[in-house]
Amino acid sequence: MKLNNTPSKLSSVPQLRKVAKLGDAAGAAVQAVLKPAKALGFPYRKPSVPKGQTVPETPSKLGADFETDWARKAPAKAVRAIVTNGPVRAVIKLLANPEINGLDRLADLERLDKTPALIFAPNHHSHLDTGVMIVAVPEPWRSKLVVAAAADYFFDTKVKGTLAALTLNAFPIDREVTGRKSSDELRRLLDTGWSLVIYPEGGRSPDGWGQDFKGGAAYLANRTGAPVVPVFIDGTGSIYGKGMKKPKPGKSKVVFGSPLYPIEGESTRRFNARIEAAVTALGDEALTDYWTSKQRAAAGTNPKLTGPEYNGWRRQWALAEHRKLGKAGQRRRQKRRWPDLG
Amino acid sequence: MPRPGFVLEVDRSTPSILFWRGENFSLEKLPAGRSRVIYPPEPLDAIKDIDGAIRHALLNPIDQDPLPALLFPGMKLTIAFDDVSLPLPKMERPDNRQRVIEAVLDLVAEAGVDDVHLIAALGLHRRMHEYELRHALGDRIYDAFHSRGMLYQHDAEDHDNLAVIGTTDHGEVLEINKRAAESDLVIYVNINSVSMDGGWKSITTGLASYRCLSFHHNPETLENTRSLMGHRHHSALHTSVWRLGKVLKDHGPKIFQIETTLNTDMFPKPFEFINKREWEWTAKDRATFLGTTKALNRTPIKLARKIFHGMEGPHQMTSVQAGETEAVHKLTLEHVYKQQLVEVQGQTDILTMGIPFVSPYNPDGVMNPVLVMCMGLGYLFNMYRNKPLVREGGVIIMTHPTYRDFNPVHHPSYIDFFEQVLTDTTSPAEMSRKWEKQYAEDEWYKHLYRTGNAYHGVHPFYAWYWGAHGLQHAGKVIIVGGDAPTVRRLGFTPASTMDDAFEIASDVVGRNATITHLHVPALLVADVQ
Amino acid sequence: MSRLVFSRKPAKFAMARIAGAIMPGAGAHVGPLALQSDESLPLPTPDWVRLRPRLSGICGSDLSLIDGSASAYFDPLVSYPFTPGHEVVANVLGADGKPGKRVVVVPVLSCVTRGVSPVCPACATGQINLCERVAFGHFEPGLQTGFCADTGGGWSNEMLAHPSQLVHVPDDLTDEAAVLIEPTACAVHAAARYTGEQTVIIGAGTLGLLTLASITATRDAQRKAPIIVTARYAEQKRLAKELGADIVCTTDELPRHVRSASKSLVFGEQLTCGAPHVIDCVGSSDSLQQALQVVAPGGEVQVVGMPSNVSLELTSLWHRETAIRGCYAYTHADFTTAIDVVRRHDLGRLVSATYSLKDYTDAIAHAAASGRRGAVKIAFDMRGN
Known part of the structure; x- marks a missing residue:
């Protein structure tokens, strides 16, 4: 019954028609240029292939081989600084409102004259995690942060890959086995002072519980000597977990742990287990408190991030209980939506 | 390589010297030919791997079993820690206390100890605000322990929770926090900013009752404390405290003392000029000094205070030692002196000192007139070993605005002390006789101390007694730039400029008196030969 | 003439x-x-x-x-x-x-x-x-x-x-x-209500000083608790001391002095205890309000200075059953x-x-x-x- 609006709506119709007419005219003009080209044929068009001949495939530049070096050059850095400090920060604040804890555990490294490159190893529940990490990682690491991203997901097309590289400084890696080329490249990045975010789980959680850690971060640390910072992110799974169509804004929490150093002679597997234990303890700290987590860590009884052993509805049931402890449990109650009766 | 401290003889080419003036600074020209300036040693290098050093100290203590060997499941463990009066200014996070206590808790968790209490050993100081506890201990410890009632602050007036340990051969009764007294192990975590602190003083004052403190916090003891910062046997206070320590050792709980020292890198950028020698100021330092002082002159005092008290010092740990109290403290003192000791030849007629915006008793508060006295005569005057820098009957000149301003939340009894007691007498002995009991037993002060954030009712007396030796020793005390009626109320002489002050001083010490300036900030202890 | x-x-x-x-x-x-x-x-x-x-x-x-x-x-x-x-x-x-x-x-x-x-x-x-x-x-x-x-x-x-x-x-x-x-007769009339309990005299003008003088001259033997006088100027303070006040302070110091002398606690601005007898020799809104702030429960504020049109918050008068009583002439x-x-x-x-x-x-x-x-x-x- 919004009578006041009707005149303006009516008046906009002729304008729309004008625009449509203009569009038609433009289309006609383009057609006028293209038509002669079509008529002209090769070399104005793609050549046809003679029978029996095959065109050799050009090597794919997509996936793990996506070229991202340009994204770490000055112009891209400048663009990214604007994007991450502006829109990314705003969107993350709006969707996930992260509370950041444990930065004091990085204070000693921060104070050094030459801060070392770090490998951040967070658990992974959501695409938001990368944004949250970009916001949460403190300077001086934030401005030199590379995110290892699944090659098959982020770098499957040129546009997606370019955008990921530009805005998130994403670097393509294989989920399962880190190829020699990727790993050499990552080592080179660490050696030149770039810090990494690597999700040791290899991908987002499929069911809300964590997955076993794969050895990527431990392997790199073992090879480069870079310290691994275990990180626990709570809450993003229920904001925008895998399979959700649209995000449900809520709160999240990021807890940084003390840097872990590879010990002389320690195998990647054992170091990986240490990282997983550290993230598990941080998870306990985030959901309960520091002292509970410490005590359980000493007794080896921190609740596993991978959830209970059993399957089916009981696993889902346990997840709900688990989530109640964390930031997701504090979610603001959604405003009740009544149908608009005008 | 940090340079040691030294004594500068002032000549005509010496630039003006930096003085604190509360929430500001001034440059003062000292007379050539008869003045000298004592510069503190430069900040020592901090430990590289602090957390590693702490862990090493816990696992390899001095004259004591390693900490894990002292821990067992089912035990009662109390961790006591120094309060907000240390360090000054507050240090960047993480604080020493957080680092040490987290390292201790690692071992405690491994040993399966559940009954752990954390107690702020504040004696009769004010209770710490939540943000101060969070700063000292870190958010993790605060969040985990406070909500469970396992982190709290000592209450010297909670008679149900105090226990008598024993009595010294001098009749001093050792009465401390009951929880600590009944623990299987007490771990004390300290920050040893000045040589006066630490050792047995940690527990016998920090966890003590008013009754227990009154045996040594009194005018007689403090007048006979002839070296608060120097040799222990010159200090009646420390002699008494060590007697109490013996009782604690013989009859009290087992103690594991952890002491830490800091370097004197106290001021963050861009205030490094405060710690520098004036002739080494760069153009940038000079610009900062000019900009800062001129801006502060126009800044409302409340804002200036907020700026200064908000400062976090970059000072870092230079040593950590753990184990048996006396052995640990001996080593701690070596580290403190290594940072602070400067050898000085002979006493002086006039001692000058700039009084800063903060003393141990007003972190995040107002440096009220009583604390100006305490800071000047109680602390800075006492920064000596062997004999005082100023000769007996000499003159002490301080610079401070000495405004008549109090923080009513932190210092309610100080206001009444200033209005009631100081109008009656400035003599420590007399005020102790006539007024101390009334203040110590006042229900309202007790209430504010126990539930608010107020210093105990008797605390202004202690602050005043702290200067008892200085008061008795000095022939005259002059405050430059102070509010005249307030300065007179303190029993001191106001002067508007340093030259006036020297002029006034000449009535006492003559025209050609020697002058020595104690160049604080940075801490220093003058080893007077 | x-x-x-x-x-x-x-x-x-x-x-x-x-x-x-x-x-x-x-x-x-x-x-x-x-x-x-x-x-x-x-x-x-x-x-x-x-x-x-x-x-x-x-x-x-x-x-x-x-x-x-x-x-x-x-x-x-x-x-x-x-x-x-x-x-x-x-x-x-x-x-x-x-x-x-x-x-x-x-x-x-x-x-x-x-x-x-x-x-x-x-x-x-x-x-x-x-x-x-x-x-x-x-x-x-x-x-x-x-x-x-x-x-x-x-x-x-x-x-x-x-x-x-x-x-x-x-x-x-x-x-x-x-x-x-x-004027002294006026003060003598006021002093007649002195009980020897803690007494506050607000104001050390002529009336305040004379009231003090009348109390100390005629009823000093009864004095069991301090007499507190507020004075603004140095000469007034000196005279008040001379005429026998135990405590002389400024107006803003008064609540603190009364509090510590009466061993009182405080809620808000109000003393829980206070002086049983307050003699207001000023008669302004401020002085009367302060008198009510420092008077003991059941106590009396005696108005000796002439008030005119004042405005007062009287909840404490009701709550603590205090009285305001005039005192005119002789x-x-x-x-x-x-x-x-x-x-x-x-x-x-x-x-x-x-x-x-x-x-x-x-x-x-x-x-x-x-x-x-x-x-x-x-x-x-x-x-x-």
């Missing part, structure tokens, strides 16, 4: 009010007070006598009239034009016009002076300050000499008095001491005691300066700023002419 006359001139009264608000005492310049030469006043009845004032003090109530700030309450109790001055030491003039014995005047115009017979119940018991006939009888209304058109007042060469108003001044007292007998007996008090404390020294009538603007300016200028009592001196 020459006298200062205060007449009913509304325009001048309004100007005085404005001037007085800007600077206390300035009402004398622009207001309805003027020096005049007049015929002698007729005697209301033959038993009245003529007096020749020697000294006449300037009182706070006089100042509030001059500055136009007095309450409209008094309007029906005052008759114009009148000569102010009720603190008077004077000589009685004989029939021959020669000055005779030295007296002070009890200014209250009670039933006896008005020829009202039989006297009202209050006067019958000697409480002439509570007389019910002050606006009636066979001359113009006037609550006291100095506010009545028919009697004249002390700020003149000649005034009238009823013999019942006269109190003989002993020869050992100076005129300065004698001029303080009337009886004949109070005058007798006052003479002793004046003698005991040598109160003549409180007369800080005297002026001749023609310098009345200076005199009033001095009186209005007496505390700041280190003075206590300012008086007119008519002995010269």
Whole structure:
């Protein structure tokens, strides 16, 4: 019954028609240029292939081989600084409102004259995690942060890959086995002072519980000597977990742990287990408190991030209980939506 | 390589010297030919791997079993820690206390100890605000322990929770926090900013009752404390405290003392000029000094205070030692002196000192007139070993605005002390006789101390007694730039400029008196030969 | 005879009010007070006598009239034009016009002076300050000499008095001491309620100091707890100490002193305990509010300084069952005691300066700023002419 609006709506119709007419005219003009080209044929068009001949495939530049070096050059850095400090920060604040804890555990490294490159190893529940990490990682690491991203997901097309590289400084890696080329490249990045975010789980959680850690971060640390910072992110799974169509804004929490150093002679597997234990303890700290987590860590009884052993509805049931402890449990109650009766 | 401290003889080419003036600074020209300036040693290098050093100290203590060997499941463990009066200014996070206590808790968790209490050993100081506890201990410890009632602050007036340990051969009764007294192990975590602190003083004052403190916090003891910062046997206070320590050792709980020292890198950028020698100021330092002082002159005092008290010092740990109290403290003192000791030849007629915006008793508060006295005569005057820098009957000149301003939340009894007691007498002995009991037993002060954030009712007396030796020793005390009626109320002489002050001083010490300036900030202890 | 006359001139009264608000005492310049030469006043009845004032003090109530700030309450109790001055030491003039014995005047115009017979119940018991006939009888209304058109007042060469108003001044007292007998009688009247418990006197102007002096002179043996006096100026503080106050402090220090002396706790601004007896010698909203802040539950605030239109938060009065009680003037007996008090404390020294009538603007300016200028009592001196 919004009578006041009707005149303006009516008046906009002729304008729309004008625009449509203009569009038609433009289309006609383009057609006028293209038509002669079509008529002209090769070399104005793609050549046809003679029978029996095959065109050799050009090597794919997509996936793990996506070229991202340009994204770490000055112009891209400048663009990214604007994007991450502006829109990314705003969107993350709006969707996930992260509370950041444990930065004091990085204070000693921060104070050094030459801060070392770090490998951040967070658990992974959501695409938001990368944004949250970009916001949460403190300077001086934030401005030199590379995110290892699944090659098959982020770098499957040129546009997606370019955008990921530009805005998130994403670097393509294989989920399962880190190829020699990727790993050499990552080592080179660490050696030149770039810090990494690597999700040791290899991908987002499929069911809300964590997955076993794969050895990527431990392997790199073992090879480069870079310290691994275990990180626990709570809450993003229920904001925008895998399979959700649209995000449900809520709160999240990021807890940084003390840097872990590879010990002389320690195998990647054992170091990986240490990282997983550290993230598990941080998870306990985030959901309960520091002292509970410490005590359980000493007794080896921190609740596993991978959830209970059993399957089916009981696993889902346990997840709900688990989530109640964390930031997701504090979610603001959604405003009740009544149908608009005008 | 940090340079040691030294004594500068002032000549005509010496630039003006930096003085604190509360929430500001001034440059003062000292007379050539008869003045000298004592510069503190430069900040020592901090430990590289602090957390590693702490862990090493816990696992390899001095004259004591390693900490894990002292821990067992089912035990009662109390961790006591120094309060907000240390360090000054507050240090960047993480604080020493957080680092040490987290390292201790690692071992405690491994040993399966559940009954752990954390107690702020504040004696009769004010209770710490939540943000101060969070700063000292870190958010993790605060969040985990406070909500469970396992982190709290000592209450010297909670008679149900105090226990008598024993009595010294001098009749001093050792009465401390009951929880600590009944623990299987007490771990004390300290920050040893000045040589006066630490050792047995940690527990016998920090966890003590008013009754227990009154045996040594009194005018007689403090007048006979002839070296608060120097040799222990010159200090009646420390002699008494060590007697109490013996009782604690013989009859009290087992103690594991952890002491830490800091370097004197106290001021963050861009205030490094405060710690520098004036002739080494760069153009940038000079610009900062000019900009800062001129801006502060126009800044409302409340804002200036907020700026200064908000400062976090970059000072870092230079040593950590753990184990048996006396052995640990001996080593701690070596580290403190290594940072602070400067050898000085002979006493002086006039001692000058700039009084800063903060003393141990007003972190995040107002440096009220009583604390100006305490800071000047109680602390800075006492920064000596062997004999005082100023000769007996000499003159002490301080610079401070000495405004008549109090923080009513932190210092309610100080206001009444200033209005009631100081109008009656400035003599420590007399005020102790006539007024101390009334203040110590006042229900309202007790209430504010126990539930608010107020210093105990008797605390202004202690602050005043702290200067008892200085008061008795000095022939005259002059405050430059102070509010005249307030300065007179303190029993001191106001002067508007340093030259006036020297002029006034000449009535006492003559025209050609020697002058020595104690160049604080940075801490220093003058080893007077 | 020459006298200062205060007449009913509304325009001048309004100007005085404005001037007085800007600077206390300035009402004398622009207001309805003027020096005049007049015929002698007729005697209301033959038993009245003529007096020749020697000294006449300037009182706070006089100042509030001059500055136009007095309450409209008094309007029906005052008759114009009148000569102010009720603190008077004077000589009685004989029939021959020669000055005779030295007296002070009890200014209250009670039933006896008005020829009202039989006297009202209050006067019958000697409480002439509570007389019910002050606006009636066979001359113009006037609550006291100095506010009545028919009697004249002390700020003149000649005034009238009823013999019942006269109190003989002993020869050992100076005129300065004698001029303080009337205000001291007021103070003696207030001091009668002193119990020896903790007592606060707010204000160390003339009234505050005299109240203190009356208490310490007459009831010192009863003192069980400290007497706390608030004073603003150094000279007031010195005198208060000298007259026997245990604690002298400024107004903003008062709650803290009362708190610690009464071992009180505090909620909000209110002391939980406090002083059982508070004597307010100022009478402003601020002073009364503070009196209620520091008075003990069930205690009494005695209003000695004249209040006019004040605004007060009275919840604490209700909650703590405290009382506000007025204290006006004196009886004949109070005058007798006052003479002793004046003698005991040598109160003549409180007369800080005297002026001749023609310098009345200076005199009033001095009186209005007496505390700041280190003075206590300012008086007119008519002995010269």
